[in-house]
Amino acid sequence: MSSSAPAKNQVKVENIGPSRKRVTITIPAEAVTGQLETTMSTLLSEAELPGFRRGRAPRRLIEKKFGGAMKTEARNQLLASAFSEAVQEHKLEVLGDPDGGDDLSKLELVAGKPVTFSLEVEVVPEFKVPKLDGIEVNKPQISVDDKMINDQVDKLCLNEGRLDPQDKAGPGDYCIGRGTMKTEDGVEVLDLDGAVIQIPPADKGPKGAILGIIVDDFAKQVGLPKAGDSLHVHAVGPESHERAEVRGKKLRIDFRVDRVERIVPAAVGELVSKYRLADEAQLRESISLQLNRRVMLEQQAAMHSQIAKYLNDHVEMELPEGLTGKQAERNLQRARLDMMYRGMDAQQVEQRIAELRGSSKEVAARELKLLFILARISQDLKIGLTEEEVGGRIAQMAASRGVRFEQMRDELVRTNQVQMVAQQIREQKTLDALLGKAVVKEIPVEEYNKLVDEQATAGSGKGKKKG
Amino acid sequence: MDARHIVKEPLLTEKQTYMSDQHNRYGFLVAREATKTEIKEAIQSLYKVRVLSVNTHNRTSRIRRYKYGAIEGKTTKRAVVRVHPEDKIELV
Secondary structure, X not given: OOOOOOOOOEEEEEEEEOXXXXXXXXXXXXXXXXXXXXXXXXXXXXXXXXXXXXXXXXHHHHHHHHHHHHHHHHHHHHHHHHHHHHHHHOOOOEEEEEEOOOHHHHOOOOXXXXXXXXXXXXXXOOOOOOOOOOOEEEEEEXXXXXXXXXXXXXXXXXXXXXXXXXXXXXXXXXXXXXXXXXXXXXXXXXXXXXXXXXXXXHHHOOOEEEOOEEEOOHHXXXXXXXXXXXXXXXXXXXXXXXXXXXXOOEXXXXXXXXXXXXXXXOOHHHHHHHOOOOOHHHHHHHHHHHHHHHHHHHHHHHHHHHHHHHHHHHOOOOOOHXXXXXXXXXXXXXXXXXXXXXXXXXXXXXXXXXXXXXXXXXXXHHHHHHHHHHHHHHHHOOOOOOHHHHHHHHHHHHXXXXXXXXHHHHHHHHOOOHHHXXXXXXXXXXXXXXXXXXXXXXXXXXXXXXXXXXXXXXXXXXXXXXX | XXXXXXXXXXXXXXXXXXXXXXXXXXXXXXXXXXOHHHHHHHHHHHHOOOEEEEEEEEEOOOEEEEOOEEEEOOOEEEEEEEEOOXXXXXXX
16 A cells, blocks of 8 residues: 555535535545455455465455455445545535435446546535524413313313213214225225224314324214224325325225224212322312423423524525425424323324324424524534433323333334434423523413414414413 | 366365465366376366376265264365466466
8 A cells, every 4th residue: 555645535516406415526546446455455354265264265266256245345435434524524514315326336446446426415504593682482371270170180080981882972982993094096005903083072073083184074974883884984195194105195094893982081089099199189289280380381382482483584594305395204203292291192192193294394394494493503502412301301201191211211212203302302402592591571371372363364473372 | 077077176275275376286176986197188178287297085084973873974086286387277
C-alpha cells in the first residue's frame, strides 16, 4: 500500500425537489484498489479451507472460491463509508434510507478504476425558527365537579359490569364473531375471529366501527342482529389507512355473529369492595384525584396544541413528498400512545384511532412539519432525555391501563414503539420549555371552546374542545 | 481407460501447493487400478505437460469402530507427478 495521503472522494450535491437531493460520489481508483486489497487480505488471513491451515490457503484459490462475494462486500463497505463521509462533509441531515435505484446493485468494483455512483436522499427541510419568547397561550379553566365524578362512577360501573348473553341485540349491545374484510376486487384484507362490534347506542348517532373502519350509517346497515346472523357492511377505506390496499377502496365486510352480549353495570357497592375501599366517599375521592390529574394533562395538551399551532403558522417550509404518507402512519401510532398515556381504555383508543384513519394527509403534513420544528428547537435548547424518564412514562402508561410495568414495556418493545415514546417525551419537554417562556392567560372553558370553534370554522387549525 | 477416469481430481492441500510451487510436483487422486504409465499418459494428455516421473501410493482405509459397529472406509490411490521445469499445471 502507498504511504502517501489517501485521495479524496469527489462529491456533488444537487437539489432535485423539495428537501430532496442527489448526491453523486466519485471514488478514486486508489481507494477502490485499497478497499479490494483490504477485504482480500482480511479474507486471506481468516479463510479456512479443507486441506489448509487458517490463513494458509493460496490467494488464487480464495479468489476463485469467494471472489464474487468479496467484491460485493468490498463494494458495500466502500459505498457506505463514502456516503457517510459525504453526509458529514456536506452536513446533510438525511431522513430515511437513501435511494440508489437498480444501478447501485449492478455496480462492480475493478481494481485500478474509479467508481461513480448517485444516490437520492430526503433531507430535513431548511427553515427559520420563529421568535420563541412570549408566545400567547390560553389555559382553559376546568374544574372537577360532581357531574364529572358521577359520569366517571357510571363508566367504572359499566367497565366492571358483567356480560349478559342476549338472543337479539339492542342499541349499545356488543356482538362477538368472525369478521372478514374484502376489497371490491374480492381480495381478502383481513380475517379476524373474535372481532367485536357495538350496535350504536340510541343517544350516540348512527356511526359505528367494524374491524377498525368507521361507517357513517352503521346502525342502518347492521340493524339489530341475532346470534347466528350474517351481516354485510359496505364501507370505503380511509385515505390514511396503514394498509395501502384499503386506502380509498370500496370494502365489503362480512360479520358472522356468534353471540350477543349486553353489559349490566356493577353496583357502586361492588366497586367499593372490589377496589378494597372503605366506602363510596373514598371511591369518589380517589376518582376525583384521577380526574384532577387528567384535567391537568388535558390543560397541558390544550396549551401544547396552541404552541404547536403557533409554530406551524410561523414557519415556512417545503416538505419531502415521500415522507407525508409514512408520517400519516406514524401519527396513528403516536396518537395511540398519547391516548394510552392519558388513561383512555383500550376500546375507546381503538374507536378514536378508527376515526383518525379517516383524517386527511394534510394533518400528517402538519404533524411532520411540527416534528422538524420541535427537533430543531430541542437541539437548540439542548433538551436531553434519560432512561429513567422513558421508564417513568412507561410506568405511567401501565398504571393508566391497569397493567404491569413489564407487560407494558414488552408490548411497546414488541410493537417497536419505545423509540416513539422517547420522541414523544422529548417533544413534550420541548413544548414545556416553550410553555415556560410563554405568556399564559387563564380563560373559562366556554370561552376556550368558542375560540377553538372559531379557528375550526376559519379552517386554520387544530385544537381540541375541552368539556 | 479414459484419461478422465484415471485422473479423478487434483489434490488441493497446503502441502501439495507447496510441492507444486517449489518442486513442480503435483498430486492427484487416481483410479486404483491405474498404472504409473497410464497415469503419466493421462496427465500429459489432460494438462499438455511433460511428465518426468510418477510416484504412487495406496492409502489403505482404517477400520473405525463406533458404538453401532465397525466401518471400513474406501482405499484410494494417490499419484505425485514430477513435471518438466518449463511446464506448469494451473490447478486453481
